[in-house]
Amino acid sequence: MADEILFLTELLGLKVYDLKGRTLGVVKDAAIVPLIHPSRVDRFLLGGGWAWLTIRHDQVRSISLDGIHLKDEILTPYHSDEYMLRLVRDLLDQQIIDAEGRKVVRVTDITFKIHEDNGTSNLMISEVDIGLRSILRRLVQGVLPPRLIRRLQSLIPPHFIRWEHCSIIEADPQRRLRLNISNRLLEQMHPADLADIVEDLTPEDREAIFETIDSEVAAETLSEVEPDIQASILESLEPEKAADIVEDMAPHEAADVLAELGQQTSEEILEEMEPEPKTEVQELLEYKENSAGGLMNTEFVALHEHATVADAMETLKAHEEILEKLNTLFLVDQEDHLKGSVPLARLFKRARRNTIEGLGRRKPDFSGRG
Numbered sequence: 001m002a003d004e005i006l007f008l009t010e011l012l013g014l015k016v017y018d019l020k021g022r023t024l025g026v027v028k029d030a031a032i033v034p035l036i037h038p039s040r041v042d043r044f045l046l047g048g049g050w051a052w053l054t055i056r057h058d059q060v061r062s063i064s065l066d067g068i069h070l071k072d073e074i075l076t077p078y079h080s081d082e083y084m085l086r087l088v089r090d091l092l093d094q095q096i097i098d099a100e101g102r103k104v105v106r107v108t109d110i111t112f113k114i115h116e117d118n119g120t121s122n123l124m125i126s127e128v129d130i131g132l133r134s135i136l137r138r139l140v141q142g143v144l145p146p147r148l149i150r151r152l153q154s155l156i157p158p159h160f161i162r163w164e165h166c167s168i169i170e171a172d173p174q175r176r177l178r179l180n181i182s183n184r185l186l187e188q189m190h191p192a193d194l195a196d197i198v199e200d201l202t203p204e205d206r207e208a209i210f211e212t213i214d215s216e217v218a219a220e221t222l223s224e225v226e227p228d229i230q231a232s233i234l235e236s237l238e239p240e241k242a243a244d245i246v247e248d249m250a251p252h253e254a255a256d257v258l259a260e261l262g263q264q265t266s267e268e269i270l271e272e273m274e275p276e277p278k279t280e281v282q283e284l285l286e287y288k289e290n291s292a293g294g295l296m297n298t299e300f301v302a303l304h305e306h307a308t309v310a311d312a313m314e315t316l317k318a319h320e321e322i323l324e325k326l327n328t329l330f331l332v333d334q335e336d337h338l339k340g341s342v343p344l345a346r347l348f349k350r351a352r353r354n355t356i357e358g359l360g361r362r363k364p365d366f367s368g369r370g
Contacts, residue, residue, distance in 0.1 A: 006123060008087055008110040009137045010065060010146050016046055016055065018073040025053065027068070031084040032125065034180040039163055041112065041123040044068065045078055045086075052078035063114055063121040065146050071119065082178050085168075095205070096128065097167040099185035102193040104200045109134030111160065128166050131159025169201070171208040183213045191217070195224030198233075207236040210245065219248035222257070231260040234269065243272035251277065255284035305331040305339045308355055312342075 016024045025046035033042040044055040053075040061071035091107055098105050109129035115122045133153045140149055167185045170176045186194055198206050198221060210218050210233055222230055222245060234242045234257065246254045246269055258266045258281065270278055301319055303312055312329060331340040
């Protein structure tokens with residue numbers, strides 16, 4: 001098993017040999033091209049003398065701790081490629097998101113598996129290392145022989161993240177596209193978990209995530225983060241993108257977050273919003289914070305005061321899109337005058353054929369008639 005893996009710390013400095021066994025240089029970096037393959041090392045970068053050279057993955061005959069032996073020694077000068085993700089420059093010591101563990105971690109090493117295919121050895125990224133083992137390797141690499149380091153590290157439990165569970169943070173939207181970096185893993189998280197991750201990131205990384213994730217997911221996540229972070233995120237985004245997110249928030253939550261922004265920023269976002277959600281939010285913004293109006297939610301369900309429990313259940317099914325935000329039903333008369341309210345939990349205490357008017361609170365009578 002040990003001969004089937006290689007660590008990035010071991011790859012760096014590994015000698016590269018030509019067809020006659022002569023040393024061509026040593027590995028200084030390696031790169032994947034995600035558009036071609038999500039985990040295979042596509043290029044090896046050699047630092048030899050005055051220029052850097054590159055080796056394609058299909059030029060490699062064998063890879064081991066003893067070096068890289070080529071089957072084709074026609075090397076080309078290195079030119080920066082915007083479709084390459086360089087492992088030392090772009091990944092090592094950088095923060096990434098562990099989508100399975102729902103946390104932000106720092107990469108301290110990378111584990112490859114060596115795959116043999118038709119006389120060619122390929123390196124496939126298997127795991128991102130984040131534990132003490134990788135720190136030990138980095139501290140003593142070049143000081144002790146690699147095989148001795150492997151024996152020493154066996155005393156330390158491994159700590160790693162599977163490559164398929166890693167989400168790379170990239171602030172440049174264009175580079176994200178070129179590198180084929182997806183936010184699918186983040187969008188599958190519970191908003192509260194993603195909010196915890198967002199709060200641990202730098203402002204630049206927060207902006208990068210909210211610029212690229214689905215607006216509905218962004219809205220749910222934004223509702224879970226602290227108010228000061230909410231404001232800083234919206235301020236960092238283009239008004240059009242911020243408006244898309246705010247439109248997907250509950251109106252009272254949208255009003256709360258816009259109230260935290262500067263007047264100019266808030267107005268710019270409102271200007272980009274669709275008429276209907278814009279009107280709802282503006283109505284709530286007219287009330288002072290913590291006043292009765294300022295605490296209102298425009299998303300509610302009203303039933304006739306003589307409705308049955310069965311009527312209430314059918315109405316709730318028709319309003320599934322706001323169900324998670326409801327905790328109360330309102331009762332109205334024929335003229336839509338408020339007559340009372342019923343906590344949702346009390347619906348389950350009465351048979352479906354019974355009316356719900358006795359389950360809740362009646363509207364206070366201020367007429368003096370009792």
